[in-house]
Every structure is written in structure tokens, then in C-alpha cells.
Amino acid sequence: MRKTLYIIFTIIIFGYSSSQSFAEKRQLESHEHGVSKLQIVIEKNIIQYELEAPANDIVGFENSPKNEQQKESINKAINLFKNTDGLFTTSSKANCRSSKIDIEFEVEGTHAGFHAKWNSKCKKISELKELTTMFFQIFPKAEELEVQIISEKSQSAIEWESDTKTIKIPKIHN
Numbered sequence: 018m019r020k021t022l023y024i025i026f027t028i029i030i031f032g033y034s035s036s037q038s039f040a041e042k043r044q045l046e047s048h049e050h051g052v053s054k055l056q057i058v059i060e061k062n063i064i065q066y067e068l069e070a071p072a073n074d075i076v077g078f079e080n081s082p083k084n085e086q087q088k089e090s091i092n093k094a095i096n097l098f099k100n101t102d103g104l105f106t107t108s109s110k111a112n113c114r115s116s117k118i119d120i121e122f123e124v125e126g127t128h129a130g131f132h133a134k135w136n137s138k139c140k141k142i143s144e145l146k147e148l149t150t151m152f153f154q155i156f157p158k159a160e161e162l163e164v165q166i167i168s169e170k171s172q173s174a175i176e177w178e179s180d181t182k183t184i185k186i187p188k189i190h191n
């Protein structure tokens with residue numbers, strides 16, 4: 018049964034992604050400045066995060082670094098991202114611990130972006146009710162996070178605006 022569910026999920030995720038811009042994540046040309054994408058997949062006690070942010074929102078430019086200052090800005094941003102516990106925090110009762118973040122700076126044509134992936138293992142995933150972020154405080158050019166939350170129970174899309182610190186996570190288990 019588990020296996021079947023999992024397969025169904027994969028199909029849903031895949032099907033959904035291909036109709037949404039997540040499938041085009043490498044096509045930076047189509048991104049919208051101010052808008053980052055956060056995909057959250059919750060399976061059992063693991064939360065997987067994938068974030069796509071226009072480089073304009075993070076470092077203020079979208080090209081391969083041209084000088085030391087730009088190189089430094091990119092490294093600084095990467096280090097900020099690596100502190101994922103500070104960027105996104107879950108309900109403390111859920112007792113989640115994040116893995117190391119895998120992050121890349123990518124340039125494509127006249128656009129560039131940051132692509133980050135990490136996961137979080139939770140001792141009490143049933144207590145996962147909220148997600149809080151410092152993303153908008155740390156990166157003031159970011160205006161919105163388009164969030165997709167996919168779990169065994171539901172799939173939802175949330176527009177997380179910069180004036181909101183915390184979002185509710187829909188019920189994730191049956």
C-alpha cells in the first residue's frame with residue numbers, strides 16, 4: 018500500500034511540475050524578479066525543500082561575477098543560505114533538524130539565480146503546523162515566495178508575501 022501511494026505521489030508531483038514552472042527551473046529566463054519558488058515535499062518524517070530565487074533578489078545582479086566584490090556577494094549569500102535553520106524554521110514541537118544545504122549559483126543568458134536544496138528530519142512531524150521565515154528580512158528585494166506543499170494528504174499552493182512571517186502548513190497525514 019505504501020509503495021502504491023508513493024508511486025501515485027511521484028506521478029502527481031511529476032504531473033504537477035510539468036504543468037507548473039518548477040519543471041522549467043533551469044530556464045532562468047522565465048523567472049520573475051521578486052518572486053522565488055519554494056517547493057516542500059513531506060514524506061514520512063522528512064521535509065524536502067527546494068528553493069529557486071532570482072539572483073537579483075539575493076545579490077542585486079544577474080551575471081557571472083565580474084569582480085571581487087561580486088564574488089564576495091555570492092559567497093556571502095551562499096553562506097546565509099547555508100544557515101537554513103535561520104532562513105526557514107518549523108514549529109519547535111516538531112523537533113526538526115536540517116541537513117546541509119546544497120546550493121548553486123546559476124547563470125543563463127541575461128538572468129541568474131540561486132538554486133538550493135536541503136531536507137529536514139523531524140522527530141514529531143505530526144506537530145508540524147507552521148513554517149516561519151527570515152528570508153524577506155535577510156533579502157529585502159525578495160517580495161514573494163510561491164510555495165508548493167506536497168504531502169501524503171494534500172497538495173497546496175501558497176503565495177507567501179513578504180509582510181508575512183509565518184504560514185500554516187496544511188494537515189499532512191491521514
Ligand SMILES: [Zn+2]
Binds near residue numbers: 071
Ligand atoms: Zn532575472
